[in-house]
Amino acid sequence: xxxxxxxxxxxxxxxxxxxxxxxxxxxxxxxxxxxxxxxxxxxxxxxxxxxxxxxxxxxxxxxxxxxxxxxxxxxxxxxxxxxxxxxxxxxxxxxxxxxxxxxxxxxxxxxxxxxxxxxxxxxxxxxxxxxxxxxxxxxxxxxxxxxxxxxxxxxxxxxxxxxxxxxxxxxxxxxxxxxxxxxxxxxxxxxxxxxxxxxxxxxxxxxxxxxxxxxxxxxxxxxxxxxxxxxxxxxxxxxxxxxxxxxxxxxxxxxxxxxxxxxxxxxxxxxxxxxxxxxxxxxxxxxxxxxxx
Numbered sequence: 393x394x395x396x397x398x399x400x401x402x403x404x405x406x407x408x409x410x411x412x413x414x415x416x417x418x419x420x421x422x423x424x425x426x427x428x429x430x431x432x433x434x435x436x437x438x439x440x441x442x443x444x445x446x447x448x449x450x451x452x453x454x455x456x457x458x459x460x461x462x463x464x465x466x467x468x469x470x471x472x473x474x475x476x477x478x479x480x481x482x483x484x485x486x487x488x489x490x491x492x493x494x495x496x497x498x499x500x501x502x503x504x505x506x507x508x509x510x511x512x513x514x515x516x517x518x519x520x521x522x523x524x525x526x527x528x529x530x531x532x533x534x535x536x537x538x539x540x541x542x543x544x545x546x547x548x549x550x551x552x553x554x555x556x557x558x559x560x561x562x563x564x565x566x567x568x569x570x571x572x573x574x575x576x577x578x579x580x581x582x583x584x585x586x587x588x589x590x591x592x593x594x595x596x597x598x599x600x601x602x603x604x605x606x607x608x609x610x611x612x613x614x615x616x617x618x619x620x621x622x623x624x625x626x627x628x629x630x631x632x633x634x635x636x637x638x639x640x641x642x643x644x645x646x647x648x649x650x651x652x653x654x655x656x657x658x659x660x661x662x663x664x665x666x667x668x669x670x671x672x673x674x675x676x677x678x679x680x681x682x683x684x685x
Contacts, residue, residue: 414433416480436554506618506625516617518626523556525616525631532636536584539563547584550609553576564637572596579609585630586639587662593655603655611648633669643669657682 506517516522537547541558555573566586572595573583582594597603615629628645634641644666649656656663660681668678 406497409543414490430502510620514614514617514619516614516619516628518617522616522618525627526614526629529615529630529632532632532641533581533584534583535636536586537580540583542580542583547580550579550581550613552579552605553579554584555580567637568641570595572599575599578605579612581612584635584636584649586642589658590655590662593657593659599680603652608652611651615645619647621650626650631669640665640668642666644678653682 397436491571506670507519508517510517518526533547534544539560540563541556541560546553554575554577555569555572557569564586566588567584568588568590569583570592572592576595576599578595578598582591585591594603594608599604615631616627617629618625619628626643626645628647628651630645630648631643632641633643636642639661642662642665644656644662649666663680663682665677667680670677
């Protein structure tokens with residue numbers, strides 16, 4: 393497991409928030425207010441991430457006062473794939489319904505109470521922190537999309553398309569498209585995640601109809617929103633903390649790992665990057681790899 397040294401207290405708060413809200417009698421920690429941070433007036437992504445970090449740090453301190461201790465959380469998979477090499481002939485993926493049953497999260501410590509009304513169509517709650525996290529993600533997506541030569545209208549529209557072939561000698565290696573991106577129509581937001589094996593797993597699962605493309609796209613685009621997972625309120629999707637073309641800047645939410653853990657087969661470095669953020673907050677770590685049966 394790697395630990396990323398940061399000079400600031402970074403994301404301590406998001407995970408705090410993103411932990412989970414129990415509907416059990418256990419005491420809940422209310423979501424921190426974001427209003428006084430004035431993030432809505434900040435157009436600079438770096439400044440918004442600083443605000444996001446400060447909010448997360450406060451939440452972390454609340455959890456510490458609540459006496460939470462870190463544990464390990466293990467996602468499971470139906471198929472093994474320790475090799476991170478993107479190979480078009482790799483074994484077929486199994487169903488994404490791989491939520492770990494190793495630990496119960498309905499009474500997770502540091503549970504949060506949603507500050508707002510759930511969307512009647514999706515059941516998600518969009519509090520201010522959710523909006524901030526989501527805006528940071530979409531800003532990161534726009535930055536990476538520009539490097540990839542992706543049309544901003546296509547990125548915002550979420551219509552399934554194949555990735556265009558663009559010559560860019562300056563494109564960071566983690567963002568360079570794999571062949572499936574040019575073959576399988578998909579939401580362009582998938583292209584902006586700087587991890588070729590992760591993108592391969594997603595597109596392979598879509599191509600073999602083992603992943604609901606629309607549901608997955610919606611989950612990514614709703615990053616930051618609170619969603620009820622087996623009785624606990626967790627923040628979903630992905631979080632970006634720094635340079636969006638660097639893997640170390642990205643974190644997987646617990647909700648995402650529980651719901652789409654199979655897609656992390658062969659993505660040990662992505663799990664390690666996520667655990668580096670979680671370890672700073674004293675939160676339970678994910679297993680270093682997705683297990684096969």
